[in-house]
Amino acid sequence: MKKRKQKTKRTRADLIYDIVLFVVLTSIFIIVAYPLYFIVISSISDPKAVAGGQVVFWPVGLSIKGYTEVFKNSKVITGFLNSVFYTFCGVLINLVVTLPTAYALSRDKFSGKKFVTFFYMLTMFVSGGMIPTYLVVKNLHLLDSMWSLILPGALGVYNMIVARTFFKANISQELYEAAEIDGCGQTQFFFKIALPLSSAIIAIMVLYYGVGHWNSYFSALLYIKTDVKFPLQLVLRSILVQNESQLAQTVATAAQQAALEEKRQLTELMKYSLIIVSSIPVLILYPLVQKHFVKGVMIGSVKG
Secondary structure, three states: OOOOOOOOOOOHHHHHHHHHHHHHHHHHHHHHHHHHHHHHHHHOOOHHHHHOOOOOOOOOOOOOHHHHHHHHOOHHHHHHHHHHHHHHHHHHHHHHHHHHHHHHHHOOOOOOHHHHHHHHHHHHHOOOOHHHHHHHHHHOOOOOOHHHHOOOOOOOHHHHHHHHHHHHHHOOHHHHHHHHHOOOOHHHHHHHHHOOOOHHHHHHHHHHHHHHHHHOOHHHHHHOOOHHHOOHHHHHHHHHHHHHHHHOOOOOOHHHHHHHHHHHHHHHHHHHHHHHHHHHHHHHHHHHHHHHHHHHHHHHHOOO
């Protein structure tokens, strides 16, 4: 039996509402997307055109000079591999610490969970600060160690709360009691039942922690002194600082001034290229976890 479709007659007010909504959302999209688009087209344009403000909507004088100069520095590859190591090991340790903690705090039978939760949340509002944290890292003999960028941030309290709420909403006590009848303990239940049912929140944790480790550079600036241990973000910063210091030198002749001006334009171009190079891994990671993003964040962010 075919269902007869009932069309609702749209009024003039509905049409005006749709037009206004389309214009507002399109305007917001352009405001957000244009700066990103500008960085992309500037990174592949001629340095003189970028410096002269000629690049507005399309690339002018296609050039990959900025990328060539970035990858000419051998430290970029070393920094990239270091960042991959920091991100991979950091996320692995984050998951090992965060997920069991969140699961334990989500169980009703866990005595003292309110006190433990309060203890964790207190650190969100009252932190030790930069100098006490530095002293802790120093006393643990982690200065100039690659683990100084991984171990101090092993647990993100905000992420732990999101994961705890997800476990509480999705892994019911009845499910555990059914498994317990078959002889399943808490540890076995966590690894064999809870984790396989929590792929959405695991994907979100990987994204949150992964982006944090990949973009982190200030901790490396404080704790890492050896060049070969620098993450990519710190290497890129060093390249820019080095070029800026070269531009600050005084020149005497017109030829030197022209060369310095060309160097200044190239440095400006390199800034856009560096942004693209450092953003590509995150842009690749996001589509892989995007299908879990809405479900994981929405369920995990509900107050519970």
